[in-house]
Amino acid sequence: MKDPIGMRFWKRSLALLALAISAAMSGAGLANAQLSTVVEGEQFIPIPVAVPGFKGGTAQANQIANQISEVVRNDLNTNARFQVLDAALVGPFSRDLDVSLPPRFADWASINTNALVVGNVSVNGSNMVTQFRVWDIYQQKELFAQQYTVPTPDSWRRVAHKVADDIYTTMTGEDGYFDSRIVFVSESGTGAAKRRRLAIMDQDGANAEHLLSGVNTVITPRFSPSSQTIIYSAYVPDPQNPRATLLRSYLYDIETGRQEVLADSRNATDFSGRFSPDGRYIVMNRVQNGNTDLYLIDVARRSQPPRRLTSNPDIDTEPSFSPDGSKIVFASDRSGPGESQLYIMNTDGSKMTCPIGGVAADACRISFGEGRYSKPEWSPRGDWIAFTKRSAGVWSIGVITPDGKAGPNGQAERILTRAYQDEGPTWSPNGRVIAFFREPGPGAGPSLWTIDLSGRNLRRLPTPGEGYASDPAWSPLLK
Amino acid sequence: MRVGAPFLSLTLHLAVVLAGVEFASQAASRESTPMVLLPVELLAIDDTTNVAPVAAEEPEPEAEIEQSEPAMPEETASPEPAPAEAEPEPTPVPDAEIETPTEVKPAEPKPASKPAKEPSFEDSLAGILQSVEKTQPKTAPGDRKTAADIRSVEDAAPRRGVGDKTRMTISSGDFIRDQLLRRGCWADMDDMPDARRLRAVIRVRFERNGRLLGSPELVEPTRPPVGNPPLQVFIQRAFSALNKCSPYTLPPGYTDKSPPQWIDIDFRP
Secondary structure, eight states: OOOOHHHHHHHHHHHHHHHHHHHHHTOSTTTTOOEEEEEEOOSOOOEEEEOOOOEESSHHHHHHHHHHHHHHHHHHHTSTTEEEOOHHHHHHHHTTOOTTSOOOHHHHHTTTOSEEEEEEEEEETTEEEEEEEEEETTTTEEEEEEEEEESOGGGHHHHHHHHHHHHHHHHHSSOOOSSOEEEEEEEESOGGGOEEEEEEEETTSOSOEESSOSSSEEEEEEEOTTSSEEEEEEEEEETTEEEEEEEEEEEEETTTOOEEESSOOTTEEEEEEEEOTTSSEEEEEEEETTEEEEEEEEGGGTTSOOEEOOOSSSOEEEEEEOTTSSEEEEEEOTTSTTOBEEEEEETTOOOEEOTTTOOEESEEEOOOSSSEEEEEEEOTTSSOEEEEEEETTEEEEEEEOTTSSOOTTSOSEEEEEEESEEEEEEEOTTSSEEEEEEEOSTTSOOEEEEEETTSOOOEEOOOSTTOEEEEEEEOOOOO | OOSOHHHHHHHHHHHHHHHHHHHHHHHHHOSOOOOOOOOOBOOOOOSSOSSOOOOOOOOOOOOOOOOOOOOOOSSOOOOOOOOOOOOOOOOOOOOOOOOOOBOSOOOOOOOOOOOOOOOOHHHHHHHHHTOOOOOOOOOOTTOOOOTTTOOEEEOSOOBOOTTSSHHHHHTHHHHHHHHHHHTTSSOOOTTSTTGGGOOEEEEEOBOTTSSBOSOOEEEESSSOOTTOHHHHHHHHHHHHHHHHHOSOOOOTTGGGSSSOOOEEEEEEO
16 A cells, blocks of 8 residues: 655655754764774783882981882782883883872883882881882873881881782782781701791791791691681690600790690591681591591680581591681592592581582582592682692692682683692682692602792792791781 | 764755655655665675784793603602600791871772763664664674684674775774784783673774874773772773874774774773
8 A cells, every 4th residue: 555645755754854863963973983893812911010219318218218129029020910120121210200200101111111110218217108109101190109107117028018019909900919928837857857847938938937946747837817826737745655646736826926726636636727717717627536527616615626517437638718618628538449539518517509410418529630639728719729639640739610610711620730749739818829839859858839820920939948848828918 | 962063954954955855756756666775785804804914013922831840759748747845936926017008199080981882874874764784793791812703893884895995994993903912012811800701992093193092982881990990900901001002003094084983992801
């Protein structure tokens, strides 16, 4: 059926009018036709950062300023995501830098640095004031500025780590980890003279010192969430039999040096204790009547018997809390004699639906690879669980997703290192770096190493004395 | 609205004139004429472009990871228990205290986000006449990156044919993208927290000398990512990357149009 001509006319006219208005509304539509493109990074490139020496008004302040900037440079350089420019490259542009003035951006752009850190230190009486700014060279804008005041210049090293953490956060959007410590077992001597002493140091190896004399052999130290208490286990003489030893767990207060036995463990052996994220509980191994299970201790009521979390004839060991404290990962041979795989369970002992398989169980297996998995530690970020793996005689440090399912890269498990012997991973407070101990060859002795979660930037951590060290545990960020 | 009253007036007059012509032709023929569809050629986007290659700096090679693989031990050597007296010697560790930090000055606020882009003339035409289906490809957020997978898309007009410079403009985005990548201005950031959710679309245009014309504008996210530091940093780094690579080698023909065309650059980790 044909439309009347008049109707068609009005329809067409209205359409053309709408078209014209639309063209007007779209602005210079033809001239400004939109183009678009998707840009995804294809290659990892560390962020170039320039950290010229901080300035100080006096000779003392200048010396401290140089020390602070040196530590900041070292911190950033030890991280895979940064490339600190050489002093020789930076020097020519550094002379007239002033923390209160913008830099000459063109100068710094000419040496291809993305960011510039300008700082100043002043000492007034006993107070030390450190100011710094982070500049984005290509946007020509300030990204961050901060001032730290400390009651004594002796604290310059901690200030430096805090500055480095601020830069890290500014440039990555993540929390830093430089203002933290590592507790470990320092080893010296051989044979009967071998000593394994509890020791502590800054994460960069500075300020290392022994906490205990080494009379007793120490293993598996771990920090409390406050970083002020360490739980560790030690082989001590058996009061009932002077020729025998017992493995007992202790709490050590870093501030006071005071320590006490974790729990009454007559007729039992306690070890591998770890604090819950809120510090209220400790999960540990207890061997009783020949069976190794997981137990939970209420720290405020530790005179009371611990609560048993697992009860089966297999060996359940090396527990570690999830960041929210609701779950525990541990190693167990319940999948078969001689095997050791990783399992997760609810901290309250209730049944859970297994992420793989979907069945309800007290504990769910998350690792299925060949070899023996051990010493799991849940990342503070919650996205990975680090572990030690031994397969076909090769030792590795790896990470696995908490549910054992494929992660963002399509894999559930990622192996980061391989060596004669790599063991005992521990996470940096921000979940980006893993410290562990490595024995590079037979009789070579263990030492501490770090590696980025990405598998980049394997580095050896300096430790005092002979440098033999094992069982590292990273603290949370210091308060 | 970016166009002033003169242009609006001109287009309205044009509409009236066209309506008059239409009425005259209808009155003359007195017959019904079917609506004419505009021819549309769908464009396949190739891996290669017909523009000159960009002279780019090679990014630095990635640092090698040290791996040692000596002969492996047969069995684990667990710590040997050493019987001794239980008398640990505590040594207090002085812990330097730091006073509450004082913020010198907060970082500058981010530029206000821009509204979604306006429809082009051709889009409006297609909508009114209902004769053209939008067929432009969409890049899924989860798409992984390979050189072959990454595509540049022209949002606007259906292609009008070879030789009218449309073929050049379709690859203009690629042209800029290649410089951002090959000159190391934009790098892989897959290791950022929750990287799959990070995205920033920034609208830019260029002067004849290849420098950015005016300030790049954040199109997405439409709101400042308050409380999302990784996304804030991601956006900052995208802006910084755009500035770092300036000046750009512009695609041939880009400067023929006035004002210069906008390009939306969709940054992904």
